Amino acid sequence: MRKHRSPWIRRRLKDQYYKMAKRKGYRSRAAYKLLEINSREGIIKAGDRVLDLGAAPGGWLQVASECVGEGGRVLGIDINEVEPLPSGNVETIVADIESDEALREASKRGPFDAVLCDASPKLSGVKDLDRARQFGLSMASLRIAKAVLKRGGHFLTKAFDGPEVDGLRAELRDYFSEVKTLKPKASRSESSEIYLLAKGFMPRNGV
Ligand SMILES: C[S@@+](CC[C@H](N)C(=O)[O-])C[C@H]1O[C@@H](n2cnc3c(N)ncnc32)[C@H](O)[C@@H]1O
Numbered sequence: 338m339r340k341h342r343s344p345w346i347r348r349r350l351k352d353q354y355y356k357m358a359k360r361k362g363y364r365s366r367a368a369y370k371l372l373e374i375n376s377r378e379g380i381i382k383a384g385d386r387v388l389d390l391g392a393a394p395g396g397w398l399q400v401a402s403e404c405v406g407e408g409g410r411v412l413g414i415d416i417n418e419v420e421p422l423p424s425g426n427v428e429t430i431v432a433d434i435e436s437d438e439a440l441r442e443a444s445k446r447g448p449f450d451a452v453l454c455d456a457s458p459k460l461s462g463v464k465d466l467d468r469a470r471q472f473g474l475s476m477a478s479l480r481i482a483k484a485v486l487k488r489g490g491h492f493l494t495k496a497f498d499g500p501e502v503d504g505l506r507a508e509l510r511d512y513f514s515e516v517k518t519l520k521p522k523a524s525r526s527e528s529s530e531i532y533l534l535a536k537g538f539m540p541r542n543g544v
Contacts, residue, residue, distance in 0.1 A: 391456020
């Protein structure tokens with residue numbers, strides 16, 4: 338008898354990035370988003386210290402760990418536990434990035450050359466609510482980035498495209514020398530997901 342599979346499962350089975358991630362041992366298909374962004378934009382270099390917010394299950398941590406190499410360090414923070422990675426240059430912490438605890442823990446281990454955020458809320462299906470929650474996470478990641486980035490450092494965060502993102506872009510332009518909107522190939526075309534990349538952090542007095 339033929340097994341009945343939901344459309345979601347069928348799409349996932351067909352998805353080339355999902356298959357590639359499985360084959361290469363990456364924990365998420367999202368790893369390919371960071372690989373593409375980094376190969377174009379060069380935001381993570383050997384020896385860097387990188388902070389990854391919303392890091393579970395760990396695909397971006399794996400990519401960042403490879404890029405920074407033995408001389409670098411990667412800190413991952415997620416509200417859920419990240420299964421330990423074999424790489425000796427990765428540390429993970431369980432915390433809510435919207436909390437002061439996450440800010441404190443990241444600050445203790447900073448400063449960082451790059452802050453990445455791929456955090457996303459559990460989707461409710463109510464578009465406005467999901468966009469508002471995603472926006473909250475993007476703003477929380479910016480708050481942490483402003484506190485822990487080195488001068489000249491880079492910030493990459495996920496957002497759902499919408500009117501409120503213009504405000505976020507404007508704030509990024511105040512603190513960074515260059516701001517871009519990216520849609521990596523591995524990001525599903527039907528999703529309003531985008532990534533904002535801000536390069537060249539310029540801290541201000543009192544930030
Ligand atoms: C799309 S996944 C990240 C995938 C990751 N970049 C990877 O490649 O494995 C989104 C993550 O955001 C995390 N997250 C959502 N809200 C959070 C919060 N308030 N604080 C910390 N992590 C959060 C979720 O637990 C989830 O692991």
